[in-house]
Amino acid sequence: MEITFLDVLKLLSEKGLVRLLDYQFARFMSDQVYQNSDEIAFISALLSYELGQGNVCLLFINDKGEKNLLDVVSKFNLSSDIMLQLNKKILQTDWSQIIKDCYLIGFQDESHPLIFDGLRLYLQRYWQYEYNLALCLTNFSVSRNLQYSELKLLGSFLDQIIYRDYDILFHKLSKLSCSIQRKKILYEYLDVISFDRLNWKAIEKVLINAIHAEDLKVLDTLIPQSSCLNWQKVAAAIALTRNFLVISGGPGTGKTTTVTQLLAVLIYQFQQKAITPIIKLVAPTGKASAHLTQSIGVSLKHIVSIAPELKGYFPTEASTLHALLGMIPNSVNFYHNQRNPINVDILVVDEASMVDLSMMFNLLNSIPKHARLILLGDKDQLSSVEAGSVLGDVCSFYQYGFSYNQAQLIATLTGYSHKSFFIQNVKNKNSISDSLCMLTKNYRFDSCSGIGQLAKAVNFGEISKVESILKKKFTDIRYFSIKHGHYNHILRVLVREYGTYLKSLNQFLLSKDVGKLETQKQEAKKVLKIFSRCRLLCAVRMGDFGVVTLNKHIEYALISSQLIQIKGKTWYHGRPIMITKNDYELGLFNGDIGICICNGIDVTSHLRVFFELPDGNIRSFSPNRLPEHETAYAMTIHKSQGSEFDLVLMVLPLKFSKILTKELVYTGITRAKSSLFLYASMSILKRSINTKIQRSSGLVNKLKKLNNLV
């Protein structure tokens, strides 16, 4: 007897290959229709399954014009007999007719539960999110009306904030005696892109004869701005010309520095109109918002070109997106929306790659029309946990280049030549690509750093380069092929690293003030800082090299080294935990790290868990009040997004699974600031780098239509 789609779905659900939710949704939808109920059940289940996988829609036809349903079901690894029957059934079904005949499926109509746009099937809510987000993004990208005199004024202020620091250059050059090296450093520092028109002989003469930094000032004429291009300055210029700006770049490319500089320029622009702007900083998680607060603070301290009175206008705190929008318990809606917008003039969103489609829509729907929105992130990192890949989709418009108008505006503001930019051949006045800026120059990793080179090679999918980097002896990378089992090495390193904070905590038990909450808070602040220096990152949760097993092994190793005493209890002095579910009432968020500390000699009694809040204060909770959490010696790469550590130990499992992707490996590597220990078999590593995440979404298509690019 021929199998039905519902038979296959039942099998998939029993095997755990689709969620029970997907199967039940399919049954529900099939009960609602009078004809083709089996087919409707099938596509409903696949749509629900795809949403669970982070896709916004079920793609029927992919970019290459190929039928995509076969690709979706091929992921299930069913027996060849069932697969053959299923594929045949899919190919024989006239899907467009079935969709046309189904009264539950509409075409861009709000009253239908499902929407089909010719290529993609959506849950109505997601279609609305996507459509409205595309509209909001396009409206926000519109150019501001700037008079020439205003441009000149803003341009000269921009020059004051982002300027050539000849002191630093003089210092760099003074150490060099080789002419070629001098040329390289000089051109790199000044971001020279047009070398042909420069008179190197005259420049070299200035460099050789310079006795003081001031002597280099003549380079302003010899190397004019028009032969240079600094994308940080371009980002600031874009922020002045329109309400929407996206800055994407890997770690260390200067996103925080850039946003600090451009905020100074924006404050100045508002002040020209006698307005003191309300600035808000947000990030998707508590951890990321604490990081943003801290990094903007550090950046502000270092940037001398921003006058102290201007620094006074900078916010000193960041919040989470949920807190900014105002969560309504048990609802998908927020307190703030189009009718009740957030009171903000400039909004900076960090770690924007982690923001999913529905959150991004809610955000854009809640900010007033006049406000400036700046998204910061790394488009090449893992996408959001929930459906969508908004940052990646928006950044894909970078390939179209600036419109001619925008290139001219940026040139006027920066002094760079408009010919330096890639300009669209479409006659577009406003375009989403006019709002994009990609930072690629790395200020953190120099050419001797392996981490920077490895991250780049992984990102470009250059397998042979990855292999040769791992074979070279870079001081900041150690590679261990776990074919032969490097479990013990991982544990040894972690006992040493975690031993530092645990020894401090054990010492603390002996102090006379151990019972005082204030003293505990001070100790907690110190050990949380030490704990944040190193982390073991796993690609998966389960299995020998998964988070669960490794957390247990690390605990055993720490017990053997007498660094912790568990005494059969879950909670013990020194246990690090990570919150895995937001609790708005307690103010604890997914990804927050806490340390369990006891207030007496008996290490399992009177325990409290201490967390550092985004404002730097420490708060403690009784363990039994905490929302969902887990031990945090090891964490998944997914959960590590938005965090950075001096030393990262990253481990991939021995068996390939579809979770292992280029984006996952890149995200893991880029969590390391100073050292990376990579434990992986070369074949698994290569296969992971060759596997790219492609999320189904119609956002690019909708934006193209709205931007006259199709």
Ligand SMILES: Nc1ncnc2c1ncn2[C@@H]1O[C@H](COP(=O)(O)OP(=O)(O)OP(=O)(O)O)[C@@H](O)[C@H]1O
């Ligand atoms: N134009 C610049 N000239 C010199 N140093 C710079 C410049 N821009 C940034 N840096 C330095 O490079 C380092 C990294 O910069 P920053 O923190 O802004 O990068 P980031 O992209 O925000 O990094 P992450 O994503 O890791 O937080 C900092 O030490 C910063 O001072």
